[in-house]
Each structure stands twice: as C-alpha cells, then as structure tokens.
Amino acid sequence: MIVPIMGNVFYSITLDPTVWIFDDRKILLSDAFSDKGRNSEEVDDLELASQRFNREVFDVKMNRPPVNRSISKLEGETILKNSYVMPLHDFIKNAEVKASATHAILVSDEVETEISIADLENGYFLFAIDGKPIKENGPVHFFYQDGSNKDKPITNIKQIIIH
DSSP, X not given: XXXXXXXXXXXXXXXXXXXXXXXXXXXXXXXXXXXXXXXHHHHHHHHHHHHHHHIIIIIHHTTOOOOOOOOOHHHHHXXXXXXXXXXXXXXXXXXXBOTTOOEEEEEOSSOEEEEEHHXXXXXXXXXXXXTEEOOTTOSEEEEOTTOTTTXXXXXXXXXXXXX
8 A cells, every 4th residue: 555656766755645644735636626726735835834833933942842733523524524635746855856857657557657757746646535545446546737637547556666
C-alpha cells in the first residue's frame, strides 16, 4: 500500500496513502476539479501555516507543549463517508526533482504511463473512496489537475519514477 518516488530526485521518498485520511491537505473528490477546491487549498494552506505559527510561538512561550488537534466524533463520521484526493505538490517538492528531469513514469501492474513533471506536481492521487483505502486497482489513482481524466483515472499506481 506504499508508493515510492524515486529516480532523478535528490531524495527518494515513500508515500503511505493509508494515513492521508487524517491529513489536513486532503480535498474532497467532488471539490477537486472545481474552483472551490483550488481556492480552498490556498486558504487552507494559509490557515494551517498561521495555526502552526501560533502554536509554535505562543505555546512555547507559555511553556505549554504543542498538541495536535483531535478529531471530533462528527468529523470522524464525515471522513468515513467521503472520497478524497491528495494534491501531490508537497510530496514532489520534498523529493526535490533534479533540474535534468524531463518526465515521470507512473508504474502500475501492467502499464507504465509517462507524464510531465508539471502534470505530476499539479495532479491528485485518489486514495480513499467512501472513507476507505483503495484496495481494488489501488493503492492510488492519478487525476490530472484539470480533471481531463476524471472518468478514466490512471489506476494501480505502485511507484513513481522520475526521469
């Protein structure tokens, strides 16, 4: 259920989509290809950054240990009813793709699909359907940011190789 990013990168990293259900960066599948999804990403990033700053500055100054926000029962029930995608931008940025890289290959059981680095970085991985990890044709499905393959995503992705 893990997806390694390797190849022409400074840092090979391993993605674990099974834990993304608790990640604040996830986006509802229904919002991913609308303006609402893109605008909320920017607002969420700013809001998360401000929360992190406040927690680090004010909690440390007052000698309180930082505490992760827990999920309420209602939020937990809502999470388990929806399908989610994860933007790939942060993961590709953390792997630090080398300047000489020209494309990425999404490796599945039977097919290798070549896409541009920009499409990969701006794309989404579907990782949960109805709040559950994707087991059939999983662990993740790839969607282009514009939703052009919304009805036929790239499935069975087992690894990403940067060339």
